[in-house]
Amino acid sequence: MTQAEPDNVPSGPTLADSPLLAAWVAARDRHSPFTIPGHKRRAGAWGADLGALLDGDVPLYGGLDTVKQEAGRLAAAEAAAAHLWGADWLRFSVGGSTHGNQAVALAVGRPGDKVLVARNAHRSTLLGLVFAGLRPIWLPVGADPTFGINTGISPATLREAIADHPDAVAVLLTEPSYSGVTSDLPALIDLAHGPGLAVIVDQAWGAHFGFADGYPQHAIALGADAMVLSVHKTLIGYSQACLVAARLDRLAADRLDRAFEAGHTTSPAGTILVSIDASRALLAGPGPSLMAELREVVTSARAVLRSVPGVTVPDPDDFPPGRFDPAKLIVQVAGAGVDGIDVERDLAAHGYPVEMADRDTVVPIVTMLDPAAEVDRLVEALVQAIRNAPAAGSRSVTTHQWSPGRQIVDPRTAFFAEQTAVAWREAVGRVCAEVVAPYPPGVPALVPGELIEADTLHTLRTLAAQGTRVAYAADPSLNTFRVLLDGHADTLAHHRR
Numbered sequence: 001m002t003q004a005e006p007d008n009v010p011s012g013p014t015l016a017d018s019p020l021l022a023a024w025v026a027a028r029d030r031h032s033p034f035t036i037p038g039h040k041r042r043a044g045a046w047g048a049d050l051g052a053l054l055d056g057d058v059p060l061y062g063g064l065d066t067v068k069q070e071a072g073r074l075a076a077a078e079a080a081a082a083h084l085w086g087a088d089w090l091r092f093s094v095g096g097s098t099h100g101n102q103a104v105a106l107a108v109g110r111p112g113d114k115v116l117v118a119r120n121a122h123r124s125t126l127l128g129l130v131f132a133g134l135r136p137i138w139l140p141v142g143a144d145p146t147f148g149i150n151t152g153i154s155p156a157t158l159r160e161a162i163a164d165h166p167d168a169v170a171v172l173l174t175e176p177s178y179s180g181v182t183s184d185l186p187a188l189i190d191l192a193h194g195p196g197l198a199v200i201v202d203q204a205w206g207a208h209f210g211f212a213d214g215y216p217q218h219a220i221a222l223g224a225d226a227m228v229l230s231v232h233k234t235l236i237g238y239s240q241a242c243l244v245a246a247r248l249d250r251l252a253a254d255r256l257d258r259a260f261e262a263g264h265t266t267s268p269a270g271t272i273l274v275s276i277d278a279s280r281a282l283l284a285g286p287g288p289s290l291m292a293e294l295r296e297v298v299t300s301a302r303a304v305l306r307s308v309p310g311v312t313v314p315d316p317d318d319f320p321p322g323r324f325d326p327a328k329l330i331v332q333v334a335g336a337g338v339d340g341i342d343v344e345r346d347l348a349a350h351g352y353p354v355e356m357a358d359r360d361t362v363v364p365i366v367t368m369l370d371p372a373a374e375v376d377r378l379v380e381a382l383v384q385a386i387r388n389a390p391a392a393g394s395r396s397v398t399t400h401q402w403s404p405g406r407q408i409v410d411p412r413t414a415f416f417a418e419q420t421a422v423a424w425r426e427a428v429g430r431v432c433a434e435v436v437a438p439y440p441p442g443v444p445a446l447v448p449g450e451l452i453e454a455d456t457l458h459t460l461r462t463l464a465a466q467g468t469r470v471a472y473a474a475d476p477s478l479n480t481f482r483v484l485l486d487g488h489a490d491t492l493a494h495h496r497r
């Protein structure tokens, strides 16, 4: 099936709006670069497809700018973005929010420091804790009983954690959750700032927040100390495009720079960087009006989907104002008695692969680049797929919450500790050595250093059997799990005291 051309894109960002794009065009048209990358944009000699793949690959160094960065083009583009998002410090990353989250983890404390971390944190944050040697105090995440989706961290939860851990140095939040819901961020930020804790927000799914009516505000505008955006998720970034923005009241610029550079490639793809500048230009130009249209398009899609018996679709009105992404389409099919994985397969067969599906829920990602007519077709296909799927009795949505377990040793200690694989039943009650997460959304169910609970293993194995992708497990069959060697955990925990 051919993709329809976007018909709702007015005058997009122009070259004048995106200086990095102009630099990319100039670099692409220059020939004989005696710099890397080694393909020299000549690999098309071995095939047009290979040529098309590599011709756009303009590096930052010796491409968008000289190797010595004499024109300061990247710095100027980052400054323009800092201005737009109201940040004191801002960097473009080609390593996704994975790199962004790990960079901020390296910037907030010292090895052994405690951080208060929302238990819906992405795997990248968890590995950031491993890199930085931070000790997580997990904050349990609330769930909405009707929709079975995360509602975020309540102020009461954070207040209690701060009181119990007055030595914590920062709060790490994931906002919005994969389901598009945000916590009461102003309240959380106020609570954390009182005793001087920095607030870091993984806003990977909310790169578009803060620029149009009806959308949640972005974290920096709400007073957070840093936020990490996946520019490639909901804006027009090339895959891996990310930006990290910070205010410098509680974080230091030189430390942020060092932390950022630690894990960033020394050969960034100019192409990805340009797409971040173009995203900034889009938001400063036609973005807000495109987002207003997107909101309407998704509102209509919800209305059609909600008319299918048993189907529920959360709406911004189901949450307090400004706490739900109006562009998020979470289609819950449990009430219709069908299996979301069947719906996903049917949709894929009709040319509509979706971002996420499990037994109860189907999540197509709709962005401001999706023409209304194309979204209408998706909705038609979705309704049809729900009708085609074999139906059993209506059921309620199952909430998969990964409640904080008992953290016996910190994730870094567990990561490097001696480990072994044991049969899944024997893993219960042992200290976990690996990260295991249903993907998407990539929220770890098993965390290195945590005591493994029977419920978690049952749920993971059930999800996998139902067709959810359970990622990163050392044994993808989930028949064995990696745990710390018996006795080793006790010794490590003892040494930590």
Ligand SMILES: Cc1ncc(COP(=O)(O)O)c(C=O)c1O
Pocket: 095, 096, 097, 098, 099, 101, 121, 122, 124, 174, 178, 202, 204, 205, 230, 240, 241, 242, 440, 441, 442
């Ligand atoms: C909440 C969250 N944070 C971070 C990431 C990592 O983002 P990226 O794929 O840009 O590295 C993801 C990816 O899905 C995510 O869902």
